[in-house]
Amino acid sequence: MSSHTSISLDKLSRLVGTAKTPVLIDVRTEEDFAADPRLIPGAVRRSHQDAADWGGEFAGNSAIVVCLRGEKLAQGTAAWLRNADVSTETLEGGFEGWKEANLPLVNASRLPPRDAKGRTVWVTRARPKIDRIACPWLIRRFVDPNAVFLFVAPSEVIAVGERFNATPFDIENVFWSHRGERCTFDVMIEEFGLATPPLLRLATMVRAADTGRLDLSPEAPGLMAASLGLSRMYDDDLEQLEAGMTLYDAFYRWCRDATGETHNWPTNKAKT
Template identity: 35%
Template sequence: MFFYTVPSKPVNNRIKIWRRLAKAGAVQLKNTVYLLPFSEEHYEFFEWLTQEVDAMGGDGTFVQTQNIEPMDDGDLKRLFSKQRENDYRDIDKKLDTLERKVNSVTKGSGTRGSKQIEEQFHRLARDLHAVTRIDFFSSEVGKKMKEKMGAVEGALKRMGRDKKECPSPSITSRRVEEYQGKIWVTRTRPFIDRMASAWLIRKFIDKNAKFTFTEDHDAKKLTPQHVAFDIRGGEFTHQGDLCTFEVLVKTFGLSDQALKKIADIVHELDMKDGKYETPEASGIEEILTGIRKTITEDAQALEKGMSVFEMLYAANA
């Protein structure tokens, strides 16, 4: 529970604090009293916000409490859910408009404007992700909005297939046991697909996998002890509209929800075809770009990139 007061002028200070609280998902209990469910992240947020209020010449404090009389847990959850319903309502209206546009295209009015429709969908998906992130008690409205967004996404994918059917590549299955003790080779200056693929190899295929680097034209000169990936002529590389990471996942029959999430992100960053809606992708790309810019040694850059995907996997597992 957060309490604060700030001087009436300048007015933008009061607005700034209000916006910070709203973005964090806090609900207003009374005037300048706000609530957030307890978590380490929220505790730290209130710590910093208190300092910010103090710097404005105001007064802020917060407390951790188990009960707020006369409200019970159900009352508090409904308070948060009602606030999120207001957020969802605006997205719902925009999604209705977008759904009509998609239906118009799929019913035969042509694909004119389909790119703009996809861009609008991605913006709405990002907005929905931002709201669901602060829908702390998974409101019923939020669940219905996710279903509705999924239905529109499915219609968009069908629209895309109607425009250009892309046959699924044939992937030959492999056994993990066949790839133990190998040296995995990829291109120099590793980036998204290579970093993610290296992480996948060490996480799910060979925990002791070693990596080395070469140029594209060297791939065919490798010994049987070496396995080339994400490299022209390599054993594991892009096939059809699949990036190397996806090829590895399918080849070794790997499947879990967190891995699927990462596969979508890697595909979007590497292929940039708008096939998947991944709000986290841009942030992951910035981190990996930072690694690439600050670390010139390939092996070290690869390891750093792999650690990013390990943390991403842990966050979604």
């Protein structure tokens, strides 16, 4: 049972992928991380030895600290963070407990290099519609909550990526792109190790809407309509992305929690 300073695996698993996820901080030793270089979705790596130095960057936030088994490293780091005005819990069972529960883990080897502020930086074509909103949503919710996205002219994506150390996505002839009939969102789910039933269902919706095969998913026409509507509402790509985050939050929660729910109108159907 969780205490007031710890969180259960089940509770955290319900928070991961939502806008309410606390900061997740992985403080496993370098040896433990090398033995299994995967991360709980959205987690950042920090050294427990320097907690007194970096704790202040999370001041005013809520955080969950993860070590190998949820013992001394997590609890000691959490205690330091509380001194830095960070509301902090530890994960019961730690990384090993999460893994033993067969919960999703991100393949850290697939993460692009981070910038000086610890963020991954991505670049793609301007005026996003479906895949180029879905992919940033997936990255921010499950891979790197602080990821930066650059939207540029299609002809300049590769050059901007090279000059600004940004990872290109959803253009031809790059790693993070369409593969066969799968769109970039599908590829990211596979490569990052995020193939959970809700995300796979959402991926079918995205693929159907993004590739014009609306017969693949009954929800795809609604996703396409909402996506095209957002592109007409916003001239600024970053404003459109922020609005799209809420859109995909809603579709994800439907895929995870509400597929069996139906509308109850009319309340009194005529008898036949």
